[in-house]
Amino acid sequence: MKGEKVGDPDEKRAAMVKQQLVTRSVKDGRVLEAMRKVPRERFVREKDLDLAFYDGPLSIGCGQTISQPYIVAYMTEALGIGPEDRVLEIGTGCGYQTAVLAEVAAKVYTIEIVEELAERSKILLTELSYTNIHFKTGDGSLGWPEHAPYDAIMVTAAPAHLPDLLIEQLAEGGRMIVPVGRYEQYLELVTKHGDEIKKRGLIGVRFVPMTGCVQGDQ
Numbered sequence: 001m002k003g004e005k006v007g008d009p010d011e012k013r014a015a016m017v018k019q020q021l022v023t024r025s026v027k028d029g030r031v032l033e034a035m036r037k038v039p040r041e042r043f044v045r046e047k048d049l050d051l052a053f054y055d056g057p058l059s060i061g062c063g064q065t066i067s068q069p070y071i072v073a074y075m076t077e078a079l080g081i082g083p084e085d086r087v088l089e090i091g092t093g094c095g096y097q098t099a100v101l102a103e104v105a106a107k108v109y110t111i112e113i114v115e116e117l118a119e120r121s122k123i124l125l126t127e128l129s130y131t132n133i134h135f136k137t138g139d140g141s142l143g144w145p146e147h148a149p150y151d152a153i154m155v156t157a158a159p160a161h162l163p164d165l166l167i168e169q170l171a172e173g174g175r176m177i178v179p180v181g182r183y184e185q186y187l188e189l190v191t192k193h194g195d196e197i198k199k200r201g202l203i204g205v206r207f208v209p210m211t212g213c214v215q216g217d218q
Helices: 010-025 029-037 046-051 067-077 098-102 115-127
Strands: 057-063 064-068 084-092 106-113 133-137 150-155 170-180 185-193 196-204
Touching: 010 029, 010 067, 010 098, 029 067, 029 098, 046 057, 057 084, 057 115, 067 150, 067 170, 067 185, 098 106, 098 115, 115 133, 115 196, 133 170
Parallel strands: 084 106, 084 150, 106 133, 150 170
Antiparallel strands: 057 064, 170 185, 185 196
């Protein structure tokens, strides 16, 4: 509940999972366990510690936010990430979603365009002993072609249109989840099978706009 003090973090995380995720039909056991394990309280600003488990997004500075716990779990589950999968994340932000991905995937390649956030998240995730995360500071709209193809791509900033450059970096059978739109945004799940690209609309969301060279406007 908004304004509630943190208390015991493990208990609060367990309650968050039960009340905010399970009741909304998040079912993947590996995702739920990751959400219980990753210390969300470490990724919020100190002045927002009492809101660490609030059912909504929070500012992390630099015009960016840490996503609502439900959206983090929903997007992770929708990608169907296996323990051997290689995942590209566009928009490291504070690193919370990155940590959740690192719990369920073999390797995570994450890109952040805001240098301050990139440095901050790298330091924190290293302190938390994540060794399967590869960091890059730069334009996420271009992807990270040097390490492609990826089994899954998660985009945490909204382009106006589906980013073709990222679709090209999907492996055969790969999945991408991305919030699309400027004023009205919807999550889209993209799957790649040979030359066939399938797109499925999911739920309405609100993310910060994608920035960089592409900016989703082409």
